[in-house]
Amino acid sequence: xxxxxxxxxxxxxxxxxxxxxxxxxxxxxxxxxxxxxxxxxxxxxxxxxxxxxxxxxxxxxxxxxxxxxxxxxxxxxxxxxxxxxxxxxxxxxxxxxxxxxxxxxxxxxxxxxxxxxxxxxxxxxxxxxxxxxxxxxxxxxxxxxxxxxxxxxxxxxxxxxxxxxxxxxxxxxxxxxxxxxxxxxxxxxxxxxxxxxxxxxxxxxxxxxxxxxxxxxxxxxxxxxxxxxxxxxxxxxxxxxxxxxxxxxxxxxxxxxxxxxxxxxxxxxxxxxxxxxxxxxxxxxxxxxxxxxxxxxxxxxxxxxxxxxxxxxxxxxxxxxxxxxxxxxxxxxxxxxxxxxxxxxxxxxxxxxxxxxxxxxxxxxxxxxxxxxxxxxxxxxxxxxxxxxxxxxxxxxxxxxxxxxxxxxxxxxxxxxxxxxxxxxxxxxxxxxx
Amino acid sequence: xxxxxxxxxxxxxxxxxxxxxxxxxxxxxxxxxxxxxxxxxxxxxxxxxxxxxxxxxxxxxxxxxxxxxxxxxxxxxxxxxxxxxxxxxxxxxxxxxxxxxxxxxxxxxxxxxxxxxxxxxxxxxxxxxxxxxxxxxxxxxxxxxxxxxxxxxxxxxxxxxxxxxxxxxxxxxxxxxxxxxxxxxxxxxxxxxxxxxxxxxxxxxxxxxxxxxxxxxxxxxxxxxxxxxxxxxxxxxxxxxxxxxxxxxxxxxx
Ligand code: SF4
Ligand code: SF4
Numbered sequence: 001x002x003x004x005x006x007x008x009x010x011x012x013x014x015x016x017x018x019x020x021x022x023x024x025x026x027x028x029x030x031x032x033x034x035x036x037x038x039x040x041x042x043x044x045x046x047x048x049x050x051x052x053x054x055x056x057x058x059x060x061x062x063x064x065x066x067x068x069x070x071x072x073x074x075x076x077x078x079x080x081x082x083x084x085x086x087x088x089x090x091x092x093x094x095x096x097x098x099x100x101x102x103x104x105x106x107x108x109x110x111x112x113x114x115x116x117x118x119x120x121x122x123x124x125x126x127x128x129x130x131x132x133x134x135x136x137x138x139x140x141x142x143x144x145x146x147x148x149x150x151x152x153x154x155x156x157x158x159x160x161x162x163x164x165x166x167x168x169x170x171x172x173x174x175x176x177x178x179x180x181x182x183x184x185x186x187x188x189x190x191x192x193x194x195x196x197x198x199x200x201x202x203x204x205x206x207x208x209x210x211x212x213x214x215x216x217x218x219x220x221x222x223x224x225x226x227x228x229x230x231x232x233x234x235x236x237x238x239x240x241x242x243x244x245x246x247x248x249x250x251x252x253x254x255x256x257x258x259x260x261x262x263x264x265x266x267x268x269x270x271x272x273x274x275x276x277x278x279x280x281x282x283x284x285x286x287x288x289x290x291x292x293x294x295x296x297x298x299x300x301x302x303x304x305x306x307x308x309x310x311x312x313x314x315x316x317x318x319x320x321x322x323x324x325x326x327x328x329x330x331x332x333x334x335x336x337x338x339x340x341x342x343x344x345x346x347x348x349x350x351x352x353x354x355x356x357x358x359x360x361x362x363x364x365x366x367x368x369x370x371x372x373x374x375x376x377x378x379x380x381x382x383x384x385x386x387x388x389x390x391x392x393x394x395x396x397x398x399x400x401x402x403x404x405x406x407x408x409x410x411x412x413x414x415x416x417x418x419x420x421x422x423x424x425x426x427x428x429x430x431x432x433x434x
Numbered sequence: 435x436x437x438x439x440x441x442x443x444x445x446x447x448x449x450x451x452x453x454x455x456x457x458x459x460x461x462x463x464x465x466x467x468x469x470x471x472x473x474x475x476x477x478x479x480x481x482x483x484x485x486x487x488x489x490x491x492x493x494x495x496x497x498x499x500x501x502x503x504x505x506x507x508x509x510x511x512x513x514x515x516x517x518x519x520x521x522x523x524x525x526x527x528x529x530x531x532x533x534x535x536x537x538x539x540x541x542x543x544x545x546x547x548x549x550x551x552x553x554x555x556x557x558x559x560x561x562x563x564x565x566x567x568x569x570x571x572x573x574x575x576x577x578x579x580x581x582x583x584x585x586x587x588x589x590x591x592x593x594x595x596x597x598x599x600x601x602x603x604x605x606x607x608x609x610x611x612x613x614x615x616x617x618x619x620x621x622x623x624x625x626x627x628x629x630x631x632x633x634x635x636x637x638x639x640x641x642x643x644x645x646x647x648x649x650x651x652x653x654x655x656x657x658x659x660x661x662x663x664x665x666x667x668x669x670x671x672x673x674x675x676x677x678x679x680x681x682x683x684x685x686x687x688x
Contacts, residue, residue, distance in 0.1 A: 247584025248534035252499045256539065259503040284497060313614040313637075318630030367627040370495050370619030371579040376610055392497030405624035406496050413501060417487030418453040419623055428483040430455075430462040 009091035009213075016217030023224040027300065030338040034293030039240050046239045049381065054238040059379040063307070066130075069123040073159070076120035077231070080113050080166065087213050097176065107181030114170065114185040121163040128156045138306030141315075143325035148304050151226050158219055165212040172205035174198065230303035234380045237301040240294050241381030246372045249389055252283065284393025287354040288334045291390055298382040299331035308374035308384060314367040321367040323374035323384035329359035330387060356391055365391050366403055435480040435516050445480040447551070448518045450532065452525035453488050454654035460661065461654035464677040468524050468548050470688045471679060475561040479522075485512050489531040492620040503539065506531075510541035524548040524679065526580035526653045527618075533585070547581055549591040549652050549678055556597060565599030566685030573600045574646040575678075576637065576660055577612035578653035591652045594678050598685055603644045613637050615659035622655050638663025642673075649675045 039046075052058045057074060061067030086099045100106045131139050131152060139152070170176055171189035183190070193201050223229050230237075285291045288299075308323040309315050315322050333355045341348050356362075368388045375383050395401045402410070409419045417424050438445050449472065454461035472479050490505030513521075521543050523529050533545035546554075555561040573595055581587045588609045595602050607613040616626065616633030626632055638660060641649050649664070651657045654677075661675045676684075 245530075245534050245585050247530040247580050249494060251535065251538045252503075255499045255503050259500065259507055262504075263507055283499065311611070313616060313633045314627070314629070316613075317626075317633050317636050319627045320629075321627070363627050366624075367629075368619050369579070369614045369616060369621050369633065371614035372583045373579075373611075373614065376583050389495070389497060392495075393499055394497070396497035397500060402496055402498075403624050406620055409620065409623040410493055410496065410498055410501055413488045413490070413493055413505065417505070418457060419488060419492050420453070420457055422457045424487070425484055427451075427456045427486060428481070430451075430465050431481075433462070433466075 003094070006092060006094045012214060012217060013088065013091070016214075016220060020220050020224070023221070026338060026342075027224065027229075029341075030334050031293050031296045031300065033289050033334070033337065034291050034296040035289075037292040037294055039294065042243055045243050049241060049243065050235055050239040053241075053379070053381055054234045057379075059381075062379075066305075069126055072116075072119050072123045073127075076116040076123075079116055080120075082109070083113050083166070084213070084216060087209070091213065097173075100176075100179075104181065107179065110170070110176075110182035111184045114167065114182070117163045117166050118185050121160060124156050124159045124163075128153065131156075138310040141306060141309055141322060141324070143309075143322055143328055144304070144306075148227065148328070151228075152304070154222075155226065155228050158215070158222070162212060162215050162219070165208045165215065169205060169208035169212055172201045172208065174201060174205075227302065227304045230301050230380060233297065233301040237297055238381045240297060242375070242383050242386075246375055250386070252393070254283065282394065283397040284395070285387070285390035286356040286394045286398070288330060288337055289348075290394070291330070291387060295330065295383075295387050295390070296334055298384075298387075299327050299334060301380055302327035302331065302382055303380065304328060305379065307377040307379065308382070311373040311377040313369055313371055313373060319364075319367040320361065321364040323388075326360060326364070326384045326387055327382060330355065333359050356394065360391065362395065362401070365395065366406075435482050435485065435518075438480050439516055443478075444517065444519075446478045447480075447520045447522050447546075448513070448516075449479045449481050450521050450523035450525075450528050451481055451486060452523055452528045452654070454658075455524055456486070458654060458658070460658060464524055464654060464657070464679055467677065467680040467683040470683050471552060471555075471561065474686070474688060475555045477555070477560070482512060482516075489528050491527040491531045492623060494531070494535070495618070496620040502535075506536055506539050506541070510536055510539055513541060513543065518543055520544045520546070522546045522548055522551040524652075524654065524677070526578040526584070527655070530580040530584050547587060547590070547652065549581075549594055550587060552679065552682065553590045553593055556594075563594070563597045563682055564685060566687065568598040568600045568648070568681055568685050571600045571647045572603055572645060573598075573648045573650050573681075574603050574605055574641055574644050575608070575650045575652075576605070576615065576641065576656055577609060578651070578656050579612065579614050579618050581652055582612050583610055591650070591678055594682065595650055598681060600648075603646060605640045605644055607640060613640060615653075615656040615663075617655035617659050622658075632663075632666075634659035634663040635666050638667055642667060642669065646673060648681070649673060650678050650681065651675060652678055 057067070057071050060070050086097065089098050090096060130136050167186050167189055170183060170186035172193055177183055177187065177190050193204065223232065282290065288296060302324065304324060306324050312321065312323055337348060340351055365388055368385065370385060372385060375385055412419050412421050416422055435448065451465055455465040456462070487509055488505055489509065490502035493505065494502035521532060523545070526547060529545055529547045532541065532543065552561065556563060575591055575595060577588065592602060613636065614633060615637050641660070649660050651660060657675055657677055664670050664673050664675055
C-alpha cells in the first residue's frame with residue numbers, strides 16, 4: 001500500500017486548519033480589545049434574531065434579486081460542504097467515495113449537490129456582472145478602493161473555480177459515471193473527456209479532487225483577510241446585535257454616576273473620590289479600543305455590501321459620510337492595532353495614529369442625522385450609528401470640539417432649557433395666543 | 435400640572451409640548467390644534483408649562499451625554515414629583531427619548547405619540563372624524579425617523595389619514611425605508627456638511643414624485659424641513675405641509 005497521498009493529505013489538512021485556527025485566535029484577541037458590554041439579556045430574542053436573520057437570511061431578501069441569488073449561494077455552500085466531509089474522510093483513509101455505500105440515497109445527495117453547484121455557478125456569474133458590467137452604484141463608491149473591489153471579485157472567482165472543479169471531478173470519475181445515479185449535471189460534461197485514455201481521465205479526476213480540497217483550505221484561510229469573514233461572523237453578530245428599539249442610544253453609566261453626585265445634596269462635592277472608585281479613562285471613542293467589542297465584531301462582520309450607504313440620506317446627498325466606510329475604517333484600524341501588537345510581543349505601542357482623524361474625519365461624523373436607515377438596511381445587524389455617536393461623544397465631552405452652532409444649541413439648553421435662545425418663562429405663551 | 439396637584443387630582447394624561455411646540459411659530463400651531471382635539475374629546479390633560487425643559491435629545495445625539503442626563507434627571511424629578519403615569523407628545527424626538535432613554539434614569543411612564551393617542555380616542559368613540567375638506571385629496575405621509583424606524587410606529591398616522599377619507603399615496607421610500615428629512619441627530623441646529631444637495635430637498639423631490647396635494651407629517655422638525663423643501667421647489671402654492679392633528683382639526687372645522 002502506498003500511504004504517501006494519505007500523509008500528504010493529512011499534512012495539508014493540519015497546516016490549513018492550523019493556520020486558520022491561529023488567525024481565529026488573533027481575531028478573538030482583537031475583538032476583545034473593545035470595551036465590555038453586557039449582552040447576556042434576552043437570550044430567547046437573540047436566538048430568534050440569529051435564526052431569522054443569519055440562518056433564515058430574512059433581511060437579505062429585502063432586496064429580492066440580490067437576496068434570491070445570495071440564498072442560492074448560501075444554501076449551496078452549506079449543503080455542498082457535506083461533500084467536503086466525504087473528501088476529507090476519503091483523503092485520510094485512502095478510500096474512494098466512502099459515502100456511496102449508503103446506496104441510492106447517495107445518488108440523490110450528489111445529484112442535489114450537482115444541481116446546487118451549477119446554480120451557484122450561475123448566481124456567482126450574475127453577481128460578477130452586477131459588480132463589473134452593470135456597475136451597481138453601491139459597489140463603486142469612494143471607499144471601494146482597489147482592495148475591496150478585488151477582494152469581492154476574488155471570492156467570486158474562487159467560487160467559480162471550486163464549483164467547476166467539483167463538477168469536473170464528478171464528470172471524470174468513470175466509476176461514478178457508470179453508476180449513472182446522481183450525475184445529473186456531470187453526465188453532460190463527461191463526453192468532453194471521452195476521447196482521452198482512461199489513465200488521463202483518472203489523472204484529471206485526481207487533479208480536480210486535489211485542487212478542489214486544497215482550494216477549499218486556501219479559501220478557509222483567505223476568510224480572515226477578506227470581507228468574506230461574514231459567512232462565519234454573521235451568526236454571532238446577529239446574536240449580539242442591538243435588540244433595543246433603534247431610537248434608543250445607550251446610557252453612559254459613568255456619566256450617570258457623576259450626574260447623581262452633582263445632583264445629590266448629601267454628597268460633598270469636594271470630598272476626595274473613594275480610593276477604589278474606578279475613574280473612566282475617557283468618555284466616548286477616539287480609537288478602536290474605546291469602542292465596545294460588539295462594535296469591533298461588527299467591523300469584522302461587515303461584508304461591504306453597501307446597503308447601508310445606499311440608504312444613508314447624508315451619502316445620497318453627496319456628503320462625505322458613508323456608514324460602510326465607518327465599518328471598513330474601524331476594521332482597518334483594528335487590524336493595524338493588532339499587527340502593532342504582534343510586532344511588539346502582544347503590547348500595543350503608540351503609533352501616533354487613531355481612528356479619529358487618521359481614518360474617520362469629523363466632517364463625516366457631523367453629517368449623520370441618526371436616522372437609523374443604515375442599521376435598518378444592514379442584512380447582518382451591524383450598527384454604524386453607535387460608532388458615530390461614540391466618536392461624537394469623544395469630540396464633545398473630551399475635546400469640546402462640536403461645531404459652533406451645536407455649541408450654541410447646547411449652551412441654550414443649559415441656560416434656557418431649550419435649544420433656542422428663548423426665555424423659559426415664555427414656554428406656555430402659546431396657550432394665550434390665538 | 436401644578437393646578438391639578440393643588441386640587442389633589444390626577445389628569446388622564448400629561449401633554450409634553452416639547453421645545454418646538456412651545457416656541458416655534460409653526461409648531462405652536464400644531465400644539466394648539468392638538469389641544470383643540472383633546473378638549474373636543476373631553477380629555478382631562480395637563481401640561482408642565484414653565485416646568486418643562488428640553489428632553490436633552492439634541493444634546494445626546496450631539497454626543498453631550500452630560501447635558502442630556504442633567505436635562506433628563508431634572509425632568510424626571512418634576513414628572514415623578516407629580517406622579518405622572520401617562521405622557522402624550524406631538525414630537526417623535528421627545529417621544530423616543532422619554533419612552534426609551536428615561537427609564538434607565540428612573541423615569542418610567544407610558545408614552546404615546548399624538549397620532550397613537552388620537553387613534554385610541556377614535557377607537558374608543560371619544561372623537562369622531564370625517565373627511566371634510568380632505569375627502570378624496572391626495573395625501574402622502576412622511577415617516578419621521580424617530581417614530582417609524584426608531585420605534586416601529588407606522589400605522590397609527592396612516593390610519594388617521596385614512597379616517598379623513600383621503601387618498602393616501604406612498605412615496606418610493608416609506609415606512610421602514612423612509613428617507614430622513616435631514617433634521618435628526620441635531621442637524622436641525624446646524625448647517626449641513628458640504629455635499630451636492632440638502633436632504634430635505636431630496637425628500638421633497640420624492641414627495642413631489644407622487645403628486646400630493648398635502649404632505650402630512652407627525653413631527654415639528656420634519657414639518658419645518660418639508661415646508662422649506664417645498665419652498666425651495668417653489669410649490670408652496672400647490673402643496674401644503676400639515677401635521678395630522680391640524681388636518682383633523684380643519685376637517686372638523688374646530
Ligand atoms: S444613521 Fe447616520 S450614517 Fe446611518 S444612515 Fe442615517 S445619516 Fe447615515
Ligand atoms: S454595515 Fe451592513 S449594510 Fe453596511 S456594508 Fe457592512 S454589511 Fe453591508
